[in-house]
Every structure is written in C-alpha cells, then in structure tokens.
Amino acid sequence: MASKCFLFFLFIATQLWAENTIISNGSDPRINVLIPTFKETQPISAKDVLSNGEFQQSIYEESQGFSESAYWHKLSFPKTTTPNMGQTIHLALNYYVIEHLDFYLFHGDQLQSQWKRGALESWKGDTKRYNGIWIPISLSNEQDTTLLVRKQGNSPLLTPFMLFDDTNAEAKKEEKLIFWTFIISSLVILLAHNVFVFILLRQPGFVYYLGLNIIIFIALSVVTGFSRWIFSEEISQWIIRNLFVIFGIGAWILFRFSIHFLKEVRIPSSQSLIRKYGDSIFIIFLLSTQLFSVKTAALLFACLEVFLFFICIYWGIKAYLKGFIAVRFYLFSWFFLIIGSILNTLIFWKILPINLFTESILPISSMLQLLGFAFAFADKSKQFERNRKLQALTDSSTNLPNRTYYFDKLPTLLASIAPHSPQLALVMIDISNYQTLNQAFGPAKADSVISKIIQSIHQQALRMEGVLSFPLPNKSINKVIRITATNIILISTTPDQIKQQILKIQRILDTPTLVNKIHFRHQYKIGSALYPTQGADLDKLYQNALIANHSVTYSSGNWAAFTDNLKSNHAHQLGLITQLTDDIEHEKLYFHIQPQVNLADRSIIGGEVLVRWHNKHLGQVSPAEFIPLAEQTGLIYKLTDMLLEKVFQWAFEHPAALSTQRLSINISALDLLQEDFANQVIEKLQNHHLSACKFTIEITETSIFQNNDIVHNNVRQLHHAGFKLAIDDFGVGYSSMQNLVALETDELKIDQFFVMNLLNDPQSQTLCRNMIDLCKALNIVSVAEGIESEEILQLLLQWQCQIGQGYHLYRPMSPNDYLKLLD
Incomplete structure (x- = not known):
C-alpha cells in the first residue's frame, strides 16, 4: 500500500514537472548568455545608466552573488519589422528574495514604464492578480527597446531571466498557479x-x-x-x-x-x-x-x-x-x-x-x-x-508473561509441544512475605523487592535446561510467568529432574535481599503438579499446584508436590476458614490461662492468656492450626481485637486476678504493623478502667520490625501507657537480638524447643544458658517456656532463670480455675 501511494505521488509530481517544462515552439526560454552588467558605485538614475553606464559581460557572474553594491543589467531588443503593430514579450523571474528589484523599459532613450518587484518593496497593486514576477516588454517598431534591471540586497542577487511570447506567457502563468x-x-x-x-x-x-x-x-x-x-x-x-x-x-x-x-x-x-x-x-x-x-x-x-x-x-x-x-x-x-x-x-x-x-x-x-x-x-x-x-500479555514491572498469557496463550503452546513432551510439571512459587514487606517498608519498596527477586529467579530459569520457554510478540525469551504480585510459575519439560531444578530456584530465594541496608530473607512456598495426569487443563493444573503450594509448612520444608491427600486437606482448610470466620464474628472463641511461676519460690506471679477454639462441627481445633490460617486470611486482626476485649472484660469483672499478678497476652506481629493498633488497645483498656502495668504484650517474628516507624510508634505508645513488652519464642523463627534493645523489651521468653531438650542436648544447654546470661546483662526478665520436669527446673534455677511455665508447674486452665488457684 505504501509503495503504491508513493509511486502515485511521484507520478503526479512528474506530470507537474513536465507541464512546468513546456515551452513555446520547443525552444529554451532561459537567457543563458552573459548579460551586460553595470556596477553602481554611487546613486544614479536609470536614464544616466542608459546613457553613460559602462556595461560589461565580464562582471555578470560577480553580480549573481552576495554583494553590498547595486547592479544593473541591460537587455536590448531591436525594433520590430512589422509596421504599425507592436509586439510584446514577457520577462519572468523565478527568484523571489532580492530585496530591491526595479525594472525600467525604454524605447530609444525615452522611459516608457517602470516596475518595482523587490521582496521588500511595495508593488503598488499594479498587477491584476499576483502570479509571480512578470514584466511585459512592449517592443517598438521605430526604435530599439531596452530593459534595465536594477537589483540590490543582502541575499545572493540571482537573476535567472526567461522570455516568453504572449501565448506561452499566459500558459506559463496558469501553470504557475x-x-x-x-x-x-x-x-x-x-x-x-x-x-x-x-x-x-x-x-x-x-x-x-x-x-x-x-x-x-x-x-x-x-x-x-x-x-x-x-x-x-x-x-x-x-x-x-x-x-x-x-x-x-x-x-x-x-x-x-x-x-x-x-x-x-x-x-x-x-x-x-x-x-x-x-x-x-x-x-x-x-x-x-x-x-x-x-x-x-x-x-x-x-x-x-x-x-x-x-x-x-x-x-x-x-x-x-x-x-x-x-x-x-x-x-x-x-x-x-x-x-x-x-x-x-x-x-x-x-x-x-x-x-x-x-x-x-x-x-x-x-x-x-x-x-x-x-x-x-x-x-x-x-x-x-x-x-x-x-502489554495485555505481560507484567508491567518485570515484562514477564502474565496471568492472561497463562490462560489465553499457554494452552496453544502446550498443545503444540504435547507430542514431543508427553509429561510436564508446573512449578508454582509463592513469595509469602509480601504483606510483611508492604507493611514494613511501604508498597513501592515492597513491589520493587518482589520484582527484583522474581527477575533473579527468571535469570536462573534462563540458565536451566528442561524449562519451557514462553514466546511473546516481541520475540523475547521468557521462562517464568508472573500470575500475581507474589505468585510465579514455570513449566518443567523434564519432571524427573524437577527436584534439582527447584533446588536451583531455592538457592536464589534463600539468598538475603538488601532492603534499606537490611539483609532480608524471603519466605516462600513452592508447589508442583504434573501435566496432564494431575490436571488435564491449565485451570485444573493451576488449582492443584496452588493446593500443593498452600500445604507447605515451614517446618516441613518449602516444597510440596501435589497428591490426592493434599486435595482433601485443602478442602478441610477451606472449611476451617469458613467456620473460623463465623465463630470470630459471633465471638465464640475463648481463652485459657497458663500460670507463670517465680522459679525461686514457686509463687504464681501471673499467667499467659492462650486463645482456644471449640467448633460445633469441627470440635476442638489447635491454635497451631487455626492461628496461621487467621494470619494468612487477615482474620488475625479481628481475632486479636476479640481476644483483647474478652480478656479486659474478664479482668474488669475479676479484679482479684490482677491484685498481685500480671497477665501476658499474645498478639501477632502483623498487629503492630497497624498504624492505630496502640491507640485501639489503650482505648479498650481505659473503657474497662484497667491499669496497663498489669499487662504484658508478647510478640514473635520481630525481624520485620527493623526500621519500621509504625511499629516503633506503637511500641512507644504502649510503653508510655504502662504495658510491658515481651519477645516470645526467642531463639527460633525471626527474632532478633537487635530488637531486644530497639523495642525496649521487658521480658525475653526462651522457646520451649530449647527448654524441653535441656537434659539431652548440649547445644540447647549452651544456647539456653547464654540467653539467660544475656537477659541478666541487659536487665531483662528471663522466662522459660515448656518446663516438663523437676530436673529441667533445677537446671534453670542453677542458671538463675527468673520465671517459668510448663506442664510440670501448671497446665493451661480456664479463667475460673485460675481464680480458684489464686485463692
């Protein structure tokens, strides 16, 4: 189409050029000889130039360039041979930027006409219509005719003159228009x-x-x-x-x-x-x-x-x-x-x-x-x-194929390779700490960090054999599809090597990422499902890989392959979430209290509040099962709010429980990342007319708090109100020694994993003793969880641990039993 339009345009242009070159009788109208020229050195009239001017052909070329002088050209025409009949010829000039251009027509020595045609001169409307520079030269049959042309200006004084008879002049004017x-x-x-x-x-x-x-x-x-x-x-x-x-x-x-x-x-x-x-x-x-x-x-x-x-x-x-x-x-x-x-x-x-x-x-x-x-x-x-x-097929921040590509383009690709690769494996990687990053560093930084790690995974995938490539319209090579902000997939064409492939991906994910000068370790889950045996279409394959992904627990590793049992477990979890949502809404969850003891004299100094859930359909559900689900689904905020309300209401109704004792309440690390969390807790406390100094807030996973203003503001407000702050499960998970100081910690709770193994594991003894010594050095209260025997208790006493709790001392009990115990 473009070439046709171009040729048509050239054809039209050629026709116009051809018309523009038509001249009378096939002769060349241009004056191609050197025209007699006179160089003006001082002001002079046209008559004086005609009479006294020394015209020379030798200075014609000089007159065509830049010059500060004025030049005169002389065109001479003999008298006509036809008696009593005048003849007119027309002089044309196609150069329009000479600033001062004057024409003088003489018959003999008599001036007949004059015209101003300079670019900076007024033409005085002496033309019927403008069609260029045309000078009619009427020839005399009695005397010679002379046309003097005076030109002066700052631009080159080019004068390519042409001569036409009447007929050709009119035709040329029309062609010009x-x-x-x-x-x-x-x-x-x-x-x-x-x-x-x-x-x-x-x-x-x-x-x-x-x-x-x-x-x-x-x-x-x-x-x-x-x-x-x-x-x-x-x-x-x-x-x-x-x-x-x-x-x-x-x-x-x-x-x-x-x-x-x-x-x-x-x-x-x-x-x-x-x-x-x-x-x-x-x-x-x-x-x-x-x-x-x-x-x-x-x-x-x-x-x-x-x-x-x-x-x-x-x-x-x-x-x-x-x-x-x-x-x-x-x-x-x-x-x-x-x-x-x-x-x-x-x-x-x-x-x-x-x-x-x-x-x-x-x-x-x-x-x-x-x-x-x-x-x-x-x-x-x-x-x-x-x-x-x-753009419809790619993720804007990484330029990788996106969810639309997965469901719209990938089926065609899989159909084309199915005869050559009868068995494939879909590997789904979910970076599960995105919300933590979001709340700790803001959405922009979180998006940047996640995009960076996804790009690193993609670069690793490009270097791996046996991973399917996903072609895009721009012909780029891609081996990863970004389904959501934190969820990516790749497809292995060699399922028998999937373990080695996943190990290579895990090395990338296990490498700490530098975020605001902090080395941050990603939490992730990997699930896989086989095609076509565990999903004959991409929708089913994705669903099963997602089930495998969600089945991952950090204690069991980061990767799970899909099985039929996982599908049953997934259905169970969905039911669990539904029931939990309903029971939190109707405040059916309750709490028990496990007494905490001063190890030196075995006196009860307080208790730890432990949330419990009994569902009419599911029976008793372990906190280890429903609390992670609550955190994953966002129910944890309502759960914490409900628990605080119940505990404060019970404490208000039973002031004896706090007369000489304290209560410790567990909250999720996510709670402190809410901007108004401290205000809500303090408001609830004041509504029940309670003293904050009687309560300790226990938190875990404190590494996400580093350099987070929201967390530090919440902690500062809670401390100012009188609450104590304890770091729970210290020594495992994501607790950080730096936060013992940064969060103004009052208590350190040694995780039961170390306490329960004290008698059999020398490493646990070393770590536990060092944590107690650290508490003494920082003037922090040391609390040991999971005391299961007298031998363990005596060992802790020997190391000067201050407070303990566990089944050897007291099991968790209902609030009423706790009150009876205090009595």
Missing part, C-alpha cells in the same frame, strides 16, 4: 492527515511537528514565490527580513521533535551531551543572525543543516536497531527534507544552478516529508497496537 495550488493543497491535505493521526495517537511533540510544518510552509512560500499570493504584503516583507531566523527556528523545532518522536526508545539518552546542550547551538545561531551579515548567517545555517542531517540519521538508525519500526519512515522523511533544504542552500550559494529541476527540489522534498510521516504514523499506530497486545 496550478503548481502553487498543487503544492499548497498537497501540503495542507498531508498535514491535516498527519495532525489527525497525531491527535488520535496522542503522540508526544505534536506542537513541534505542527510548528515545523508551518515553518516549512512559510519557507516554501518564499522559495517558490507564492508568499504574496497567500500573505499580505507586510507579512511577506517581514518574512524576508527574518528569513534565517525562521529557518533557525525550523531547525530547532526539527531537533526538538526528533527527541520527542524517539522518546519511547530513549534516544538520545537523557545524559548525552547533545540532549543537554543541543538547544544552546540553536540559540547561538539565532543570536548570530542578529549580529552578523546575511552571508555569515547563510553559512552558519548550512553548517546547521549538515549537523541536523547527521544527527537525525544517526538517531534514526540507532532507534531502528532497537526495534523501533516506525523510525524507518522517520528516516525517509528527514532524509528527503534535509537533503532538499541542503540542495536549496546550494542554489543560494550558486553551487547549483537555478533551473526547472532545482526549483522543484524543496517543494517535492517537503511533500515527501509529509508523505513519509503519514506512513511513519501508520507504522507507529501498528506498533502501538502491537505494544497494546504485548
């Missing part, structure tokens, strides 16, 4: 089309493109002579006076438009010198047009054109190599426009002659530029469509 009409209408139509496409595509740099074509239109009006046809005489003269200022602005607009057009491929780069200081070059040129002569300005503009030519071609080639298809017509357009401008400048400098071909160079190159951009915009429109389809 047709030529102008063609140029104007072609420019307007193509420009209107491009402007429409520009607006439709919302292209950057629209104002620059429109401004550039207005400049081109003005330049063409001057070069081809139709400026007085469409502009007033005053405007036309202003354009001539500021011609190189207009050209300089046009060059600068071209420079700026190129930057905007190529912006999406980042050419030129924001750090390049030409991007930073390119505008200065044009500012310097514009200033020079006001300081130097037209000749100097013309020379500088020629240099500017060459500079633009190489810059635009270089940028265009670079963008094309980056895959920016639309730039091919950008190159086409700017190549023809700048070449046309350079060739037109060569005419200005007399390096190229003025003839019918060179006169058409700039108009044709301008139209080719517009035509080229029409195709460039069409290309860009297609590229937008390709990009739109690509």
